[in-house]
Amino acid sequence: MLQEHFKVAHISTYQGGGAGLAAYRLHNSLLKANINSKFLSGHQTGTSKDRELIESIQWKLFYRILSKLGIPILNVHKNNRKVAQLNGKFEKISFPDQDNRIETLETLNNADIINLHWVSDLINYKTFFKQFKDKPIVWTLHDMAPFQGIFHYKNDLLNNNAYIKIEQREVANKIKYLAGLENLHIVTPSKWLLSESENSELFKRFPHHLIPYGQPLNDFRMLDKIMAKNALGLEPNMPTLIFVAENLSNIRKGVQILMDAIHSLPENSVQILTIGNHPIIFANQPHRNLGFISNEQIISLAYSAADLCILPSLEDNLPNVMLESFACGTPVLSFKVGGMLDWIDGEKMGFFADExxxxxxxxxxxxxxxxxxxxxxxxxxxxxxxxxxxxxxSTRYISLYNSIL
Structure with a gap:
């Protein structure tokens, strides 16, 4: 089959956020390569002929009525009750049994290949994989949720022993729901996630591929540093650190460690630039939070203004933040975890904290x-x-698509 003739449908719960943005950028890069690509999401910004909004069952009238009555008929009610009975601290929990039936969508049934991304709370594993057991599926992993039971990262699993039985039960359910799949290919953007997935009980039998995220480098550019600092109202001669996260207060992103480190620096020794929701406070250093930004030109301006990008994640795949910073010529300081180990070498791209x-x-x-x-x-x-x-x-994905058709 000629590569320009096949149809690929991408599915992502969100268009935004780290995973949703990475998925949407892949879709756009395939469109530029003249691939017939569609992007389906439960939450989208804007509309176009290449995007399709998946109507969630949560917005339907009978769902809202049942929710108000508290009748546990739907999976979402049953899942919420499971969580409510336990105490724990975690970033995100999701279950394979959902109420949506997106496998009925015409776009998916007409596609030659389905490319799953971050699909938590969107697909119902049991019915989805039964419907498409004979269709080639590529699953691009953005965290560990697809091959774990309910948790999205290992630390959350290790820190919540009370959930072990539920975790094990949902892994068993996922194995059962995926039992009929033979043409499922797993893609990971980092070596860390590749190793975790290949050694998982759920995905160890499927072929794996390592394909790092791509970036629209025409949108992320190096700009003159002094000009960028002046444009953002920063002191042009003061060392500038940037910290970027969708949720700046996310514990997994290392915010508490970062705040403690900054507060222990001599007063007014650096200036801090942050991008994201839920702003944090650095009392002893000049600090400007730009809030949540989707405009890539402004984001490029911020990265260019920074002398160093701080990425203190405790667990992470291949953060867009790191790649965007690289694209703007700004080095990255990180811990020795996840996808950062693939690219930070201590000499050219950035360096690590020792512990x-x-x-x-x-x-x-x-x-x-x-x-x-x-x-x-x-x-x-x-x-x-x-x-x-x-x-x-996009070239690597096209090659993979062609190899499994």
Whole structure:
């Protein structure tokens, strides 16, 4: 089958957020390569002929009536009751049994290939995989939820022993629901997630592929640093650190460690620039929060204004933040976890804190601020062009699609 003739349908619960944005960028890169690609999502911004909004059952009248009456007929009620009976602290829990039946959609049934992304709370595993057991499916992983029971990251599983029985039961359910699949291919953007998935009970029998995220490098550009700082009202000669997250207060993103590290620095030694919802406060340093931004030109301006991007995640796949920072020529400071291990080398793209704690992060920041660490912005941009151009990603996906048709 000629590559320009097949139809691929991408499914993502969200168009926004890290996973949704990565999925949508892949879809757009395939459109640029003349692939017949459709993007289906339960939550979207804007409309176009290549995007389709999936109407969630939650918005239907009978769902709202049952919710008000508290009648546990729907899966969402049953799932909520399971969680309510237990105590725990976690970022996200999701279940394979859902009330939506998106497998009836014409776009999916007409597609030659279905590319799943972050689909928690959107697809019902039992009916979806039964309907499409003979159709080629690519599943791009953005976290660990697809091959774990209910948790999206391992630390949440390890920190919530009370949920072990539910976790094990839902893994068993997923194995049962996927039993009939033979043409499922798993794609991971990072080596860390690849290893976790290949060794999981659920996905170990399926072929795996490593394809890092691509970026629209024409949208993310290096800009003059002094100009960028002036444009954002920052002190042009003061070391500038940037921290970016959809939810700045997300514990998994390392916010508490970051705050402790910054608060232990000498007063007014750096200025902090943040992008995201739920702003945090750095009392002893100049700080400007730009809020949530979707405009990539403004985001590029912010990365370009920064001297160093701080990415203190405790667990992460291949954060868009890191790749966007690279595209703008800004080095990244991180911990030795997840997809950061694939690309941060200590010499060209960024460097690591020695340990996952505020003291090590503070020392690493001071090493950079005092000139013990330095990086070439043009070299970082060059390496981004060589590894993260969206054309590289789309070419690899097209090759995979053709190989499984």
């Amino acid at each position: 996952i704690n505020s003291k090590s992060l503070r020392e690493a920041i001071l090493d950079f601020v005092t000139g013990k660490r330095s990086f070439d912005s043009w070299e970082i941009r060059k390496l981004a062009e060589e590894n993260f151009d969206e054309k590289i990603q």
